[in-house]
Amino acid sequence: MEKKDIIQSFKDSLFTGLIALALFGPIVGLRTASKGEGLFITPQWGIVFLLVGLCILGRFLINLNSARKTEITFFSKFTSKFSAITEDKAKHFAITAILFAVVFPFLPFTDRYFMDVAIMILTYIMLGWGLNIVVGLAGLLDLGYVAFYAVGAYSYALIATTFGWSFWICLPLAGVFAAFFGILLGFPVLRLRGDYLAIVTLGFGEIIRIILINWYEVTNGPDGITGIPRPSFFGLPFKRSPDEGETSFHLFFNLEYSTMHRIIFLYYLILVLALITNYFTLKIRKLPVGRAWEALREDEIACKSLGVNPTNTKLTAFAIGAMFGGFAGSFFATRQAFISPESFTFIESAIIVAIVVLGGMGSQTGVVLASIFLIGITEMFRDLEQYRMIAFGGAMVLIMVFKPKGILANRKPTILMHGDKK
Amino acid sequence: MLKISNVETFYGKIQALRGVDLDVNDGEIVSLIGSNGAGKSTLLMTISGVNKAKRGNIVFNGENIENQQPHKIVDMGICQVPEGRRIFSRLTVEENLRLGAHANEKGKYFENDIKEVYDLFPVLSDRKTQRGGTLSGGEQQMLAIGRALMSKPKVLLLDEPSLGIAPKLVNQIFVSIKNINKEKNVTIFLVEQNAKKALELADRAYVLVNGKVTIKGSGQELLKNKDIQAAYLEGGAKN
Numbered sequence: 001m002e003k004k005d006i007i008q009s010f011k012d013s014l015f016t017g018l019i020a021l022a023l024f025g026p027i028v029g030l031r032t033a034s035k036g037e038g039l040f041i042t043p044q045w046g047i048v049f050l051l052v053g054l055c056i057l058g059r060f061l062i063n064l065n066s067a068r069k070t071e072i073t074f075f076s077k078f079t080s081k082f083s084a085i086t087e088d089k090a091k092h093f094a095i096t097a098i099l100f101a102v103v104f105p106f107l108p109f110t111d112r113y114f115m116d117v118a119i120m121i122l123t124y125i126m127l128g129w130g131l132n133i134v135v136g137l138a139g140l141l142d143l144g145y146v147a148f149y150a151v152g153a154y155s156y157a158l159i160a161t162t163f164g165w166s167f168w169i170c171l172p173l174a175g176v177f178a179a180f181f182g183i184l185l186g187f188p189v190l191r192l193r194g195d196y197l198a199i200v201t202l203g204f205g206e207i208i209r210i211i212l213i214n215w216y217e218v219t220n221g222p223d224g225i226t227g228i229p230r231p232s233f234f235g236l237p238f239k240r241s242p243d244e245g246e247t248s249f250h251l252f253f254n255l256e257y258s259t260m261h262r263i264i265f266l267y268y269l270i271l272v273l274a275l276i277t278n279y280f281t282l283k284i285r286k287l288p289v290g291r292a293w294e295a296l297r298e299d300e301i302a303c304k305s306l307g308v309n310p311t312n313t314k315l316t317a318f319a320i321g322a323m324f325g326g327f328a329g330s331f332f333a334t335r336q337a338f339i340s341p342e343s344f345t346f347i348e349s350a351i352i353v354a355i356v357v358l359g360g361m362g363s364q365t366g367v368v369l370a371s372i373f374l375i376g377i378t379e380m381f382r383d384l385e386q387y388r389m390i391a392f393g394g395a396m397v398l399i400m401v402f403k404p405k406g407i408l409a410n411r412k413p414t415i416l417m418h419g420d421k422k
Numbered sequence: 423m424l425k426i427s428n429v430e431t432f433y434g435k436i437q438a439l440r441g442v443d444l445d446v447n448d449g450e451i452v453s454l455i456g457s458n459g460a461g462k463s464t465l466l467m468t469i470s471g472v473n474k475a476k477r478g479n480i481v482f483n484g485e486n487i488e489n490q491q492p493h494k495i496v497d498m499g500i501c502q503v504p505e506g507r508r509i510f511s512r513l514t515v516e517e518n519l520r521l522g523a524h525a526n527e528k529g530k531y532f533e534n535d536i537k538e539v540y541d542l543f544p545v546l547s548d549r550k551t552q553r554g555g556t557l558s559g560g561e562q563q564m565l566a567i568g569r570a571l572m573s574k575p576k577v578l579l580l581d582e583p584s585l586g587i588a589p590k591l592v593n594q595i596f597v598s599i600k601n602i603n604k605e606k607n608v609t610i611f612l613v614e615q616n617a618k619k620a621l622e623l624a625d626r627a628y629v630l631v632n633g634k635v636t637i638k639g640s641g642q643e644l645l646k647n648k649d650i651q652a653a654y655l656e657g658g659a660k661n
Contacts, residue, residue, distance in 0.1 A: 291517065295524075306524055307524050
């Protein structure tokens with residue numbers, strides 16, 4: 001590496017520092033504190049300089065790395081290891097991952113906390129896979145996906161608390177309701193693409209949330225719905241002392257009562273739901289409707305000239321994507337036993353879109369990796385409370401720097417030559 | 423077979439077609455030539471139903487199709503190879519072909535149809551699993567034509583198949599178009615700026631100027647026409 005390059009990258013890093021200063025200066029540096037009768041500003045220049053310093057250093061290291069393309073550095077080792085995970089190897093990875101997921105609850109180090117995080121990651125994987133149908137396959141950028149999650153959750157909660165129907169009846173109903181809302185969103189946005197579509201879907205997500213807050217008679221407004229029935233193991237509830245005439249899970253199987261039973265059951269439930277979503281997506285890609293989704297993503301005019309009906313194609317994509325969002329929503333409701341509009345804010349949509357995009361649009365395995373990476377890292381820093389979102393941002397930046405097209409950017413063809421079968 | 427009478431199409435307030443009359447008979451190759459902005463592509467898009475005619479009629483096999491949805495029109499047997507090929511670039515060659523069969527019995531494709539396309543364009547068979555976007559311009563054009571053939575059209579609308587393609591491949595593509603017409607008995611309606619090639623190939627031809635048909639006749643007649651030679655052959659498209 002030449003001296004010129006070093007000077008160049010040093011200049012560049014200083015410029016980055018300048019931008020960082022402009023950003024962090026007012027946001028972090030000027031802290032308002034209430035003292036006595038008013039608000040006062042307490043400067044925190046120390047932290048600002050620390051952050052700016054970090055930005056300069058980070059930028060400098062990235063520059064060094066990209067300047068020395070041929071030499072093996074720490075970063076390039078890291079990235080080449082990452083790009084080695086191609087879709088071809090993804091199959092082995094997928095099988096290993098599924099096996100791991102199946103035995104996970106019984107591993108010695110698995111405790112309640114790990115299980116909760118795993119359930120959360122799986123929920124996001126399922127949401128990511130659901131959204132992948134809309135964004136990854138059909139190429140329709142949906143920033144309001146959380147709306148369908150909310151519809152599923154509220155459908156389940158309302159049906160279950162009003163009629164007392166079991167989870168297994170409510171689950172498909174929630175899916176149907178969510179799919180219906182998917183079509184409802186689909187109609188007005190049929191003619192929109194790209195940025196305009198994104199804005200309308202964003203609005204749709206907010207509309208649903210605001211309806212949930214304000215339609216007090218039905219949704220109980222911001223107070224949310226409490227006492228949502230927990231799922232039962234094929235009719236056997238997870239209760240310490242079952243009601244008269246009932247047998248609970250631990251009595252039936254002659255086990256000692258433990259709250260972990262329910263957690264493990266929930267874990268397998270979401271695992272199965274997520275795998276169904278994945279299986280469905282993989283299958284439908286090979287069917288005419290799935291092929292039409294991908295074609296629509298590539299070129300709408302060519303689709304029209306070939307006789308693909310864009311209206312039906314888009315509506316099915318929205319409906320099916322929404323349906324899986326609805327399933328995930330009803331799982332969320334039964335797991336939490338309490339839902340309120342608070343859980344369905346825009347940031348949730350943003351996280352799901354981030355998972356799909358950073359995973360590599362349309363890649364199923366990418367969604368898994370991105371979920372583990374983004375949600376896992378954010379969870380690891382839970383002790384930092386609201387600052388943990390910095391970790392989320394950091395994880396996103398890392399992916400964008402090292403894998404700008406997503407973790408697994410290559411689309412896997414649905415047809416292979418006979419010799420290519422792996 | 424396909425009869426277009428007095429068709430007018432607008433983009434907003436701008437009128438692109440000012441009353442076009444032409445007809446295409448069963449089994450013919452009909453060429454439409456004209457300069458940039460004459461309305462050639464607009465006419466094809468209007469036949470396909472992507473753009474709607476404000477006035478006039480388009481009759482296909484005795485049925486009015488000017489108000490039909492594009493996918494219905496493909497179902498009826500009119501398929502277009504759009505300008506600029508519009509290959510699904512991230513899908514493989516074979517996936518592109520399967521998509522072409524979308525209008526056919528709800529997307530069922532037939533191995534036999536795919537084989538016929540490969541027989542017509544053997545180079546595509548070598549590139550089966552390659553992504554559409556990695557093909558050369560000429561190969562993409564072949565793929566676009568093959569993809570359209572998958573819907574088993576009665577009439578094939580071709581929009582500038584020579585656009586941006588090496589001259590050697592242009593010849594090959596024009597030979598294939600002739601084969602499709604003669605052997606598969608598909609009626610061809612060809613829109614071209616490469617007037618010489620288009621007229622040589624055509625049974626009959628039309629000239630479109632500013633959204634109106636100005637000259638019509640057999641391909642050979644038009645090749646000899648002094649006005650056309652001056653406007654489209656000598657000074658215009660070369661080769």
